[in-house]
Amino acid sequence: MRSTVHLGATAVAGAILAASVALAPPAAASSYWSQCIALGRTTWHSDRESWTIPTTQLSSGSNNACVRYAQQQLNLWEPDANLAVDGAFGSRTLAATKAFQRRFSPIAGPVDGIIGPKTWSKLVFSPN
Template sequence: MTIQIGGYQGARSCTGGPTQGARNLVSWWLGAYGDRGATNLGIYNCRPVSGGSVLSLHAEGRAADLGTPVGNTWSWGVMDTFRLNSQELGLQCVIHNRRIWSSIAADWRPYSGSSPHTDHGHVELMWWAANGGLTVDRINQVMQGGTPLPPPPPAMPVLRLGSTGDAVRTLQETLNRWYPSLPPLDVDGDFGPRTDARVRYFQGRSGLVADGIVGPATWRALGF
């Protein structure tokens, strides 16, 4: 049971659909609380936050709106359990019933946004959870206080010119999300000259050494 502090990952661009981790969260939610009136109010929506101009995490498919009956007596406890186990679950923000928790601090604080969130909980996922690290089994283990969980997904591999495979595809997809106005990279799993140039471009703009090597610092800057 650990509260996630720090490492908030904001939205960069509209990605076109929900992430697998958010789908898994909604599936768990409906299975666990559907008989109490829980609903799915949506995951993907290319829009800014309500009443603001900053891009919502719904635009990256990393936020789920978990519908709750207004005035119920159980959803607050679930949302607080999300907060208390946010590091294990890969969560970075929960908003419910005029309260917000995010990874900038440990405790709840008043929420003054345009929606009071009295009919749903807004739950945001970190990238490792959104990319499939948050599974239904993982949620069940955490929420039921079961056996100790395995550690979060292993660190991404070091990549460079000439690398191939699924991690390169993930890198290419992520770089395309970061720079939607640039010509898209082919998501082919081949770390060629164009991917190398885009990595160096990203590193330079992120204050990193622009050496084209995608190691831990570059993965973290990309949101992993």
């Protein structure tokens, strides 16, 4: 599934890029990223940039390439999580997801442990 969303620069800056981030996923060339966006993606456009965000919702028990990509990103954002990048959304991935959501609430969505659109919109970027 692919979709396109057009946003003004102000909306993007306020809603998604409020924290200091790089504007491209660091692992854009990785197989995890490629496999994940093959499952579903949306393309966001601002006045000057566009980027791709996965649309696959992840929760406890999920097991796929998007979980591996999320684990990789959570390790960047939450280094103390020290997650194995194994594709299994277990208790440690759940705890790291909730820690990430708490840290970036409300931008990253509710603190529910589910990686949905709001969490993805923050998680795909890299901390500076």
